[in-house]
Amino acid sequence: MSQVIRPRExxxxxxxxxxxxxxxxxxxxxxxxxxxxxxxxxxDLQLIRDDAATVRxxxxxxxxxxxxxxxxxxxxxxxxxxxxxxxxxxxxxxxHATGGAARALYAELMHNASIRAKPEGGALASVVERWVAExxxxxxxxxxxxxxxxxxxxxxLQPLQxxxxxxxxxxxxxxxxxxxQADDQALMSAALRWLRAEYSTKTEARADLGVRSIIxxxxxxxxxxxxxxxxxxxxxxxxxxxxxxxxxxxxRLNNSLARxxxxxxxxRILNDCLQGSVGGIGFLFAGTDTFLQxxxxxxxxxxxxxxxxxxxxxxxxxxxxxxxxxxxxxxxGIEELYVLFGNIxxxxxxxxxxxxxxxxxxxxxxMSHCASKLGAEFFLSPREAVRGFVTYLSxxxxxxxxxxxxxxxxTALTPRxxxxxxDADAVPAxxxxxxxxxxxxxxxxxx
Numbered sequence: 001m002s003q004v005i006r007p008r009e010x011x012x013x014x015x016x017x018x019x020x021x022x023x024x025x026x027x028x029x030x031x032x033x034x035x036x037x038x039x040x041x042x043x044d045l046q047l048i049r050d051d052a053a054t055v056r057x058x059x060x061x062x063x064x065x066x067x068x069x070x071x072x073x074x075x076x077x078x079x080x081x082x083x084x085x086x087x088x089x090x091x092x093x094x095x096h097a098t099g100g101a102a103r104a105l106y107a108e109l110m111h112n113a114s115i116r117a118k119p120e121g122g123a124l125a126s127v128v129e130r131w132v133a134e135x136x137x138x139x140x141x142x143x144x145x146x147x148x149x150x151x152x153x154x155x156x157l158q159p160l161q162x163x164x165x166x167x168x169x170x171x172x173x174x175x176x177x178x179x180x181q182a183d184d185q186a187l188m189s190a191a192l193r194w195l196r197a198e199y200s201t202k203t204e205a206r207a208d209l210g211v212r213s214i215i216x217x218x219x220x221x222x223x224x225x226x227x228x229x230x231x232x233x234x235x236x237x238x239x240x241x242x243x244x245x246x247x248x249x250x251x252r253l254n255n256s257l258a259r260x261x262x263x264x265x266x267x268r269i270l271n272d273c274l275q276g277s278v279g280g281i282g283f284l285f286a287g288t289d290t291f292l293q294x295x296x297x298x299x300x301x302x303x304x305x306x307x308x309x310x311x312x313x314x315x316x317x318x319x320x321x322x323x324x325x326x327x328x329x330x331x332x333g334i335e336e337l338y339v340l341f342g343n344i345x346x347x348x349x350x351x352x353x354x355x356x357x358x359x360x361x362x363x364x365x366x367m368s369h370c371a372s373k374l375g376a377e378f379f380l381s382p383r384e385a386v387r388g389f390v391t392y393l394s395x396x397x398x399x400x401x402x403x404x405x406x407x408x409x410x411t412a413l414t415p416r417x418x419x420x421x422x423d424a425d426a427v428p429a430x431x432x433x434x435x436x437x438x439x440x441x442x443x444x445x446x447x
Contacts, residue, residue: 004351005029013347018390020383022067024120027075030343033336034069037329040322041073044282045080048238051279055270057246057299057309058286060329065382066286069329070242073284077240078116083127083231085109086242091252095220095265102217103197106224109241110196125192131234132177146181153177160229164222168213169230175209197223221265228281238280246287250297263302270308270325292326332382338363340382341389348393357396362404366392369408 009026016023017030044054060066074084086109087093093105112121135156139149153174160166172194179187190208197215199205205214215223228239249262266285272278292299292309300306309326320330332340341363349355358366370385395407 005347007350010347010350014390014394017344017386018394020387022071024071026347027068027072029347030340031068031072032339032343033332034065034072034329036320036322037069037327038072038076040327041076045077045082045238045240048082048240048280048282049080051232052276053273053278053280054282055273055325056282056284057292057326058284058329059289059292059326061289064329064331066288066329067244070244070284070286074114074240074242075119078114078119081116081237082240083113083115083123083236083238084240084242085113086244087112088245089243089248090245091248094249094253094262096261097217097258100200100217102220103215106215106220107197109224110227115236124195127231127234127236128173128176128192128195129180132173132180134235136177136180149181150174150177156233157230159233160226163226163229165213165219166226168211169223169226171211172209173230175211195227221269225278225281228278232280238282240282240284242284242286244286246285247291250287250291250294250299259297260302263299263305266299267302267304267308270305274308274325334367337367337382337385340386341366344386344389345393348390348397357393358404362408365405365408 005026009029013023013026013030023030041056044056047054058066058069070086074086077084087105089095089105092101093108094101095105096102110124113123113127114121115123115127117123118126132153135153136149139152144152154170157170157173160170172191176188176191179185179191187208193199194205194209194211194214197220199208199214202212202214205211224239224241231239249259253259253262269283273281273283290298295301299309309324311321311324311326320328345356345358345363346353348357366389367385370388374385392404392407396402396404399407
């Protein structure tokens with residue numbers, strides 16, 4: 001571990017770990033294990049590059065590293081010239097709705113769209129502008145005129161018109177070029193606003209762009225497929241859609257009709273990807289075991305999904321099968337946890353071993369402290385132990401000269417073994433401002 005860590009990466013990593021969330025940058029400095037899972041994602045990215053489609057369900061208990069794995073997959077995809085869009089589901093952002101919640105999810109995905117040059121999101125404008133400028137340069141290099149550039153853009157977008165809503169999508173991109181050509185910032189901004197699903201009325205969109213439709217709740221999946229086709233035309237390897245907190249669908253939507261409508265959308269995506277009906281796109285859905293297996297509220301409550309996502313009964317005990325859509329994240333082993341704490345210590349020292357705040361014996365002592373305070377929870381979910389270790393090192397850094405042994409006993413650790421069960425039992429209603437008409441029932445009414 002001789003690589004020097006930049007201060008910006010150090011702060012991002014440590015602040016994220018201290019808050020119990022996943023850092024957006026610098027994952028390579030702390031990543032441990034998951035070799036088999038990463039290899040499976042690499043195979044998926046190659047399939048997407050070859051114009052196939054993939055779907056994966058990343059399943060693990062609370063704090064097992066699902067969000068970390070999604071960010072790791074995102075980092076790998078960006079390095080391979082993919083466009084990656086990532087979002088967390090909430091009651092106000094979900095796959096299917098009639099009150100704007102699905103459109104809100106699409107808008108969030110487009111807002112977070114990333115490329116290698118813009119890994120922190122906001123890359124939609126860069127993707128569109130880069131492609132338009134590239135076509136303009138190519139045509140003009142051969143002596144082409146404005147009219148020929150416009151014709152070339154329409155010809156290259158012709159494949160989009162084979163898909164649902166493809167004509168409107170193409171028309172908006174042409175309008176962006178017209179704004180680019182005339183240096184009309186208002187027109188370019190209107191086109192990007194439409195592509196981000198920020199128009200709420202067709203009247204406003206027609207006045208600004210001359211297009212008769214907007215991206216609405218019912219069209220979200222169709223436009224994700226359109227965008228995937230476009231990024232391939234624009235020269236990228238493919239489009240990866242990463243959705244976290246899928247448990248919102250199973251345990252925060254009270255109405256069974258609303259849940260099943262979202263499950264039907266997941267089924268549609270799953271069927272399209274497995275049957276080869278779409279190409280150039282991949283989906284990652286992350287959720288807990290209860291989101292997948294709960295027979296009353298989870299995916300397994302929907303029979304068509306239960307049959308498609310069931311474990312392979314032919315796999316011998318102790319073996320793993322990563323050929324199916326479900327990827328279960330196993331617990332980190334004791335050796336992997338040891339390496340993880342060593343990596344965090346290395347980040348704290350900005351990559352300089354001479355600045356380590358604890359030695360190997362200090363890490364081993366801290367792990368023994370975790371095992372005694374957290375019990376089995378330490379091995380099942382490392383999140384609380386990681387947060388405690390960052391706090392432990394922070395205190396040592398703020399109190400130079402203090403022996404780590406004297407501070408170890410004061411490191412507070414709180415078991416979180418029951419948090420997932422509590423979250424599954426507590427099912428708050430969807431906020432009134434986003435309730436679908438199908439959800440307005442009295443099934444949970446009480447006095």
